Amino acid sequence: MPVIESEFLLALRATDPKHKAALSIFRKLPDLEVCAAAFLQVAWLMRSQRKGPNEISLALSILGGELDSQSVTEVPLTLSQITRAHDILTRHAITFFDALILANAEESRDRRLVSNDNVFDQTGTVQRIPFK
Amino acid sequence: MSVSRIRPRYVVTLPKSLRRRREVKVGDNLVWLPLSDKEFLAVVLPGDRYRVLDELMGDVKLTHEAKLAAEASYFANSGKKATS
Secondary structure: OOEEOHHHHHOOOOOOOOHHHHHHHHHHOOOOEEEHHHHHHHHHHHHHOOOOHHHHHHHHHHHHHHHHHOOOEEEOOOHHHHHHHHHHHHHOOOOHHHHHHHHHHHHOOOOEEEOOOHHHHOOOOOEEEOOO | OOOOOOEHHHEOOOOHHHHOOOOOOOOOEEEEEEOOOOOEEEEEEOOOHHHHHHHHHOOOOOOHHHHHHHHHHHHHOOOOOOOO
8 A cells, every 4th residue: 555645635736736746646546545644744834834733633633634524544643654764864865754654664464655755765674656 | 501403304503603613614524423312423524624624734744754753753742741
């Protein structure tokens, strides 16, 4: 199952330049997964860019509901992912949440990650599916 | 508490007390999450949800620098009460 990350979640905004591409991913890849780290990263981005707790909570609820209605499976954060993420952090210049997302994709069955960000190519362990 | 009867084809009317709430309107979707055999959680998904997401986080940036700043600011504010 391909894994979606924060960029995809933000692309669900109506005026995001990649909005239509994200919706077409829903149609093309019906068996998507999303990792909890992607929601955490979006929440942290919002918080650091002066969004209030209520706005963050509402945005996450809408994102969660949308993904649920599109039958996207939510993958919880596991000890194994955290361990793997720290291993990635020792070898690559990558942010903590990107490492968690990468760890999640590495542990998924077919090791595919829906993203335009080539930071995820550093390890060479996942196949990236760009959307534009 | 309000009670709704499940009618043929499993149609249910939202109770008036809920319809009066500003967050719920015709055209919205309900996402049903099963909690147990007899319990569901219904999450209101606005019909124009992509537009609502745009209003909530239209200006949120996802650059490498923004990711670094997010992680730094969150840990820096750890233990402090979040303010609106």
